[in-house]
Amino acid sequence: MKNSVDLIPHPTSVTSGSGRLNLTRPVRVFASESEAVRPALAAVERWLGGTREADPDSAQIALELAPGEMAAEAYTLEVGDRVVIRASDEAGLFYGVQTMRQLAEVQANGWVAPRGRIEDSPAGGYRGFMLDVGRNFMSVEFLKRQIDIAASYKLNVFHFHLTEFPGWRFETKAFPDLKSEQYYSQEEMREIVEYAAERCMTVVPEIEMPGHSTAFLKMMPHLKCTNNTMCMGSEETYATLETILTEVAGIFPGPYIHIGTDECRGGVGCARCAATWEALQGYAHHPPSLMAYFIGRINEVVKGLGRTTMVWNDQLDEGLPEDVTVFAWRHDSNANSIAQRGWKTVNCHCPELYFDYGSPAQYIPIIYNWSPDNGQSAGASNILGGEAEAWHDPPVDFEEQIVEDLGFYPRLLTVAERVWAGAAGSPPFEEFHERLLEHKARFFSSLAFPYPEAPEEPWQKRYEGKWPPPPEAGLTME
Numbered sequence: 001m002k003n004s005v006d007l008i009p010h011p012t013s014v015t016s017g018s019g020r021l022n023l024t025r026p027v028r029v030f031a032s033e034s035e036a037v038r039p040a041l042a043a044v045e046r047w048l049g050g051t052r053e054a055d056p057d058s059a060q061i062a063l064e065l066a067p068g069e070m071a072a073e074a075y076t077l078e079v080g081d082r083v084v085i086r087a088s089d090e091a092g093l094f095y096g097v098q099t100m101r102q103l104a105e106v107q108a109n110g111w112v113a114p115r116g117r118i119e120d121s122p123a124g125g126y127r128g129f130m131l132d133v134g135r136n137f138m139s140v141e142f143l144k145r146q147i148d149i150a151a152s153y154k155l156n157v158f159h160f161h162l163t164e165f166p167g168w169r170f171e172t173k174a175f176p177d178l179k180s181e182q183y184y185s186q187e188e189m190r191e192i193v194e195y196a197a198e199r200c201m202t203v204v205p206e207i208e209m210p211g212h213s214t215a216f217l218k219m220m221p222h223l224k225c226t227n228n229t230m231c232m233g234s235e236e237t238y239a240t241l242e243t244i245l246t247e248v249a250g251i252f253p254g255p256y257i258h259i260g261t262d263e264c265r266g267g268v269g270c271a272r273c274a275a276t277w278e279a280l281q282g283y284a285h286h287p288p289s290l291m292a293y294f295i296g297r298i299n300e301v302v303k304g305l306g307r308t309t310m311v312w313n314d315q316l317d318e319g320l321p322e323d324v325t326v327f328a329w330r331h332d333s334n335a336n337s338i339a340q341r342g343w344k345t346v347n348c349h350c351p352e353l354y355f356d357y358g359s360p361a362q363y364i365p366i367i368y369n370w371s372p373d374n375g376q377s378a379g380a381s382n383i384l385g386g387e388a389e390a391w392h393d394p395p396v397d398f399e400e401q402i403v404e405d406l407g408f409y410p411r412l413l414t415v416a417e418r419v420w421a422g423a424a425g426s427p428p429f430e431e432f433h434e435r436l437l438e439h440k441a442r443f444f445s446s447l448a449f450p451y452p453e454a455p456e457e458p459w460q461k462r463y464e465g466k467w468p469p470p471p472e473a474g475l476t477m478e
Contacts, residue, residue, distance in 0.1 A: 007102050008413050008435055009154055009420035010427065017115030021079050023060050024110040026051050030059035037063050039200050040085065040093035047101055048111070061085070061100075063093050073156075074121030079103070079113050091156065091200040095120070098152050102439075123422025124372050126346055126385030128157030129412060134164025134208070134215075136392055137182035142399045144195050149409070151199035153416035158196055159204045159258065159387060160189075165214035165228075166395075170207065174243045178219050189251050202254040204310065209241060210294060211264025225273060229266035232294040233273030242301045249305040256325065257302050261295055262312035292319030299324055310346075313338060325384065329354075335372070339379030347372040348387040353415065356391045360407035361454040367414040368432055371423035388415040394460070394467035404448035405459040410436060 007014075027050035031037040040063050044050050053059040064086040070076075075087040075096035085096035099118060104111040129150050131138060147158055162170045167180040170189075184192075193203050210230035217224045223240065225231035230241075248257055267273035267290045280286040280293060287293040295311065299321045302309040309324040313333050316326070326343040328335035335347035351357035352370045372386035373379075388411065392402045403409060413436060417426060426432060433452070440449045460467075 006435060006438055007099060008432075008439055009417045010425060010432075010435075011099065011118045011120040012425065013119040015117045017080065017117070020112050020114050021081070021083065022107070022110060022112050023048070023083070023104065025049075027061060027110065028053040028059045029061045029063065030054070030056040031063040032065040034065050036065050036090040037093055039090050039198055040097045042198060043094055043097045043101075047097070063097075065089075065093065071121050072125065073154075074119075075099075077103075077118040077120070079115045079117075083113070094151075094200045095154050098154060101152065122154065122420045123425055124383070124385035124419055126157055126387070127155045127416065127419040128159050128204070128346070128348075128385070128387035129155055129415070130159035130161055130206075130348075130387060130389045132161040132164065132391050133169050133184075134161050134167050134212075136396055136399065136402060137167060137169060137180075138399045138402075140184070140188050140192060143192055146403075147192075147196050147199060147201060150412065150416070151196075151201050153413055154420050155412075155416055156200060157202050157204055157387065158192075159206060160192070160252075161206045161208075161258075163206070163208045163213070163216065165212050168215040168219070170205075170244070170248070172244050172247050174247065175220075175240070178216065180215055186247075186251055193252055193254075202256075203252055204254060204256045204258055205248050205252045206258035206260060206310075207241075207244065207248060208260035208262075209298065210237075210266050211262065212260060225266050225270045226268050227264070227266050229264055231270060231272055232267050232290050233270055233276035238297055238301075241298060245298075245301055246305060249307060255308055256310050257305070257307045258310035258327075259295075259298055259302070260312060261291070262314040262329075264291075264314070266291070288319040291315055295319075295324070296321055308344075316341075327387070329389070334374070335383055336374055336376050336379040339382035341379075343382065345379070345383050346385060346387050347374070347383060348389050350389070353386065354389050354391060355406040355408060355411050356393070359455050359458075360410045360451040364410060364414050364433075364436070364451060365429055367411060367418060368426070368429050371418050373423060375423040386415065386419045388412055394463035400448065404450065405462070407448075407450045409444055409447060409449050410440070410451035413439060 027048040029044050029050040030053045031041045056062055061083040066086055067088050070088040073091040075092040077096045077099055078084045087093040104113040169183045171183055171185050172178055196203050210232055213230050214228055223231050223237050230237050273290055277290050299309045311324050313326045313328050313330055322342055326338050327346045327348050328338050329348045329350050331350055335345050339345040352366055373383050390406055390408055396402055
């Protein structure tokens with residue numbers, strides 16, 4: 001079989017066979033009679049234009065569902081006289097197809113693939129990437145392209161950062177005037193959710209609160225507090241957010257809703273907040289801070305909607321509820337120590353997983369030495385996985401500039417390798433470097449893939465004089 005150095009992510013086990021298999025057009029595909037084969041079958045049809053075959057013996061590719069035989073998302077791929085992809089769930093079958101897509105090479109009359117066997121399974125269940133549409137709006141078609149690429153490298157979570165201080169992109173029917181000039185209709189968001197689900201990917205919506213909410217407060221000024229945050233002392237704030245989150249849950253069926261809570265103090269010098277805090281003192285077991293009270297109340301709303309709350313890790317020492325999932329991002333944070341304290345944790349540590357830092361040439365070796373559990377056993381059972389964070393603060397004229405500036409694709413593939421393979425699952429970096437260059441040539445020849453060359457200057461230099469905005473623009477962090 002083609003050397004495993006060519007595959008990203010690196011598989012768990014590869015056994016080489018003898019010779020190669022030719023797949024001639026039209027490719028005949030047999031699939032088990034189950035809804036669970038649909039994503040894999042659709043992926044084969046998109047890739048090969050295959051036709052469904054009722055007789056497994058005459059099929060060139062067989063998709064076999066074997067419930068209970070393998071772990072979640074695991075698969076086997078065997079290339080002999082035909083291709084057999086076997087898994088216990090829809091994701092495993094889908095990922096087997098993605099691996100086959102990397103193995104096969106285009107020929108004049110079809111495709112050719114090396115014979116052999118692959119056994120593969122992920123080290124972690126949460127393998128995510130975030131796009132910040134709050135700062136820079138991205139078209140639905142652009143988002144779909146990124147979902148396609150991420151799914152082909154076995155990432156399974158799209159973190160949809162819908163609101164920020166420059167933009168509120170979520171259409172709410174209850175508050176029709178609460179939207180920026182560019183926003184996603186509820187129909188468009190459902191379209192994105194469905195598109196991702198067809199690729200075995202969950203969409204996690206994020207509605208930032210109480211900080212990073214300048215756009216919200218411009219349209220809801222009566223809920224504004226000090227430091228340009230939502231007022232945590234106003235009952236109307238809670239009622240408004242509950243209404244919005246109810247709509248969010250109606251669009252995004254996944255298990256999580258992210259509520260932000262980062263880089264924010266709020267409440268300082270606010271009469272409403274002071275009155276609320278004073279009233280809380282009358283309870284024997286009152287929360288340790290107003291922020292803890294706010295997060296606790298919103299967490300109850302999210303739980304009431306049948307979802308789990310996600311937060312950035314800024315408020316760890318403010319009395320964070322123990323049943324929220326924490327994103328370990330801050331420089332001074334550690335996913336293992338957070339997980340040891342009992343929180344379910346997603347490792348997205350800055351700067352390794354923050355794509356706006358440095359260049360791919362500088363950071364890809366750093367990412368490759370990272371893993372969601374940091375190679376440690378402490379707290380590992382509470383670490384769900386990892387997530388890439390594609391922040392891009394300056395406004396752009398066209399969305400493709402974001403992926404070029406950040407070196408999005410080479411970094412994304414490196415993160416995909418690490419979250420799938422885990423701390424001990426990959427060969428030396430030099431081998432990965434060669435794989436990355438091959439994928440650049442085969443799959444990204446028409447896309448911005450700035451690696452291994454180093455830029456002459458930081459990408460942020462392009463925006464000097466345009467960013468950051470002057471204070472009078474009102475685009476503050478909170």
